Amino acid sequence: MNTDHNSDGLMKSDGLMYKTTAFAIFVVLVTLIILVTISSASGADDVQPAYDHETTDRSETIPPPDTTAVPVDTTAVQTEAPVTTSPITTASPVTTAPVTTASPVTTAPVTTASVTTAADTTPVEVPAGNTPEDIAEFLADYPSTVLSETEDAGQEYIDKIIFLGDSTTYGLRAYKMLSGGKETLQVWTPVSGTLTLNQQSFIKIWYPDTGTEISIKEAVEAKKPEYLVITLGVNGVSFMGEDWFKSEYKSLIETVQAASPDTKIICQSIFPVAKSYESLKSINNEKIDTANRWIVQVADECGVKYVDTNSVLRDEEGWLPEAYHNGDGLHLQTNSFTLVLNNLRTHAWVELDKDTKGN
């Protein structure tokens, strides 16, 4: 009987177990069907994505860079901090007299060039930029802001200038263009050598006097330079609109003015790029010319000066000549830096006499 009873009880239990199991599967299947039906009915766009724990790795969607033709910018990357000793006063600049052979070309029409960049074999229509006449006409509207030609102010004038900028300024140190050579105290850039305009408010620059990284504001407060030449913006023209660009530039000037009211601020034009420059889709002379106009307007608004160096670095089509860059189409080298410095010397912010006063 016990066995039977047990057997009978087991049989009843078995039956209950099967029923429970079947019911569970039934419930799950019905739930699944309902979920699928609801999902289909509401459409894919209405389904809320599962945001929990969702990761997007952008490397899956961004193609790897074409590194076969990427030039390494040896002037922009500073791997070692410069030695900061007392100023070397015996070092002489590369040139002591202005070079007179370089002059802006005045007959270039506005043309577009079909350029094949190293990174992209598709020809890109890239405007070469404004004509010299266009630039001159625009600058003529700002006579009290744009520095006009002066007598050669000499090397002593250059020696008074602090150069703040990006990698196009860093080259002044790399190519030993200033007193002190590579140990010059006159170049202010971040340790990387590059500085994008939109970073000006927070980025730390290498302050050669102390060999430390400090903000631009702190550097100006400490140095209180007699002249400060700002050359910034080429990195920003690819993505900064007018308002953003002007706002950052103005903010920088106002920061300097507040930190050192007596510092004479000279905004230098962004230099042109060469036809061989790899990233002409992002940075080209049309964008640079536009940004240079913004700089003039900001300089005028802030009561500081503007010096047009861009014009002495252009060939007859408006490009940076191939002989003027270090191989990447963007960064200058000794011969072109010489033109830059000579242009500053001959468009100086000095009170030479009554005729040039108020330049």
Next chain:
Amino acid sequence: MKMKLLSLILAAVTLLTFAACGETISYQNNISVTTLCDAATPLLSDADQMTAMTDDYISNWFDADVSMFADYAMMVRSSATNVDEYGIFKAVNEEGVKEVEQVVQDYLTKRDEVWMPEYSPEERPKVQNATVKVMGEYVVYGILSDSDKDAVFAAIENVLLGK
């Protein structure tokens, strides 16, 4: 007997499978971004160089008003020794998460597009491999080395999970 056992196992596996499918990680949505940054930033080298960006900086890069975020922080290295940065953006509600994620993705795409290849090429992989991670109502991105990214994301996630 075998049938019974098989049925039981099948039922159990089915139920457990569906139970696992329904599991969600439950993030807290009331943690301040400052708290999250306090957990993440110290994990980076030279953490004192990580600087909070201004509203203007963010809105200009994102081409969007910061009011679309309930809370936010973008931490960028002030020394130009590398391009390290990360950001945390909290959507105003669950429905806003997708939009926030999109503007962050667009920002990272723009960063990659405007990268000048001649500058610090060794840093570019950080931009190309930038990662976005959504944790509840928080959208987090990192332009960091893989190890730093893992550390930052884990720190933020742990706080949001109450660990």
